[in-house]
C-alpha cells in the first residue's frame with residue numbers, strides 16, 4: 001500500500017503531503033505534537049495522548065483543531081488507509097499559516113497533519129541486551145512539559161548519543177540530576193527494589209508510557225518513588241531503564257561507559273517490560289472485540 005497522510009481535512013498521498021512555507025510550525029516551531037502507538041491496527045492509550053495534546057495546545061493557546069472525538073476518527077482513518085498494523089501515528093498541530101511576525105496572528109486556523117509509520121517490534125533478544133546511554137547537559141527550554149515541535153536540543157543530543165555508540169542521551173540539570181532522555185523518560189531501580197523516576201515538573205515531558213508503567217508497577221506490588229536522581233546514583237543503582245511510546249521500556253545497561261548493576265538487563269525492568277507488552281496486546285484485543 002502507498003502511504004497516505006492527513007493534512008487539514010484531506011487524505012493525500014504521502015509524497016505530496018505539504019504545508020505552506022509560512023506555516024508557523026516551519027518558521028517558529030510554533031506548534032505541538034503527539035506520537036501514538038498502533039498495535040494490531042488499534043491505537044494504544046489514545047485517551048491520555050489526546051488529553052496531553054489538548055493540554056500542550058492549551059499551554060501555548062492554540063485551539064484544538066477539532067473535537068477529540070473527531071480527531072479519533074481522523075486517526076482511525078489514517079490507520080485504515082495505510083493498513084497500518086504495527087507502528088505509530090505522528091500528529092502535529094501548529095498555529096497555522098500567516099505572514100511572518102512573532103505575535104499570534106489574528107484570524108488563522110491551526111494546521112493539523114497526521115502521518116503513519118510502520119515499525120518492527122523489538123525482539124526479545126534486543127530487549128534483553130539492553131542499551132547504553134551517555135549523559136549531556138540539558139540545554140532545553142524551561143517548559144519541557146509541553147510537547148513542543150521545537151526539538152533542536154533533542155536532535156543534537158540523540159546524534160551525539162548515536163555517534164558515541166549509545167542509544168540515548170540522558171540530560172542533566174545544572175545540579176547534576178537526570179531530567180530525562182532526549183525522547184524517553186529515565187528510571188532507576190534502587191537496591192531496595194524501588195522504582196525511581198523524576199517527578200513530572202516543567203523539566204520533563206510527562207510520558208504516557210511513564211504513567212502507564214507506574215500503574216503497572218503498583219499493580220505488581222512494586223514501590224514507585226518520584227524524585228530526581230544523579231548520574232552517580234544511576235550508575236550504582238541495581239537497574240536502570242528508559243521508557244517511551246515507541247520503545248516501550250528498554251533496560252539501560254551502561255551509563256557513560258560504566259555498567260549499571262550487573263551490567264545486564266535487570267529482572268525488574270524485564271518483568272515490567274513483560275507487563276507492558278501484555279498491556280499493549282490486551283488493549284488492542286479489547287479495542288478489536
Ligand SMILES: Cc1ncc(COP(=O)(O)O)c(C=O)c1O
Nearest residue numbers: 183184185205207208209244245
Ligand atoms: C522528551 C521526551 N520525554 C519523554 C518521552 C516519552 O513520552 P511517551 O511515553 O508519552 O512517549 C518523549 C516522547 O517522545 C519525549 O520526547
